[in-house]
Amino acid sequence: MYPMLVHAHSGLRWLVLIFLVLAIANAFSKWRSGAAYDSSDKRKGLLALIFSHLQFVIGLGLYFISPRVNFGDMAAAMGDKATRFFTVEHLSLMILALVLITIGYSKAKRNVNDTGKFKTTFWFYFIGLILILAGIPWPFLGYGTGWF
Numbered sequence: 322m323y324p325m326l327v328h329a330h331s332g333l334r335w336l337v338l339i340f341l342v343l344a345i346a347n348a349f350s351k352w353r354s355g356a357a358y359d360s361s362d363k364r365k366g367l368l369a370l371i372f373s374h375l376q377f378v379i380g381l382g383l384y385f386i387s388p389r390v391n392f393g394d395m396a397a398a399m400g401d402k403a404t405r406f407f408t409v410e411h412l413s414l415m416i417l418a419l420v421l422i423t424i425g426y427s428k429a430k431r432n433v434n435d436t437g438k439f440k441t442t443f444w445f446y447f448i449g450l451i452l453i454l455a456g457i458p459w460p461f462l463g464y465g466t467g468w469f
Contacts, residue, residue, distance in 0.1 A: 323386055330379045331467065334457060337376050340369040341450045345443060352439035363430070366442050370426045373449075377419050384412060403464045414456030422449040
């Protein structure tokens with residue numbers, strides 16, 4: 322089960338990134354052009370939100386069964402770069418990103434001004450994306466991970 326979850330989590334990251342970039346690009350272009358907010362705009366933000374939450378649920382399951390995570394001995398975990406990353410840094414950055422994306426979606430949905438909806442979506446999703454990109458264990462960082 323562990324290998325299946327790792328592959329699902331690694332592959333799903335690409336969908337999360339794609340939907341976030343689409344939602345961010347859409348919000349930015351329509352914010353700058355002063356376009357009206359419609360159901361397709363809400364759907365783009367919602368898809369990014371849904372895939373981010375799905376990714377988090379899979380990741381949370383992995384957190385408790387992964388041999389790369391050592392929450393039983395935090396002193397030892399802090400001493401090893403890869404273990405510290407997966408035990409503390411990855412989880413913290415992803416939770417913060419997910420909270421920002423969720424808040425951004427909720428605030429945009431409640432905003433009565435179309436420009437405000439796009440601006441809120443853009444900034445919250447953009448900062449969330451930056452945190453996600455910083456928290457991904459990219460293969461070139463030396464954590465023993467792959468592209469998929």
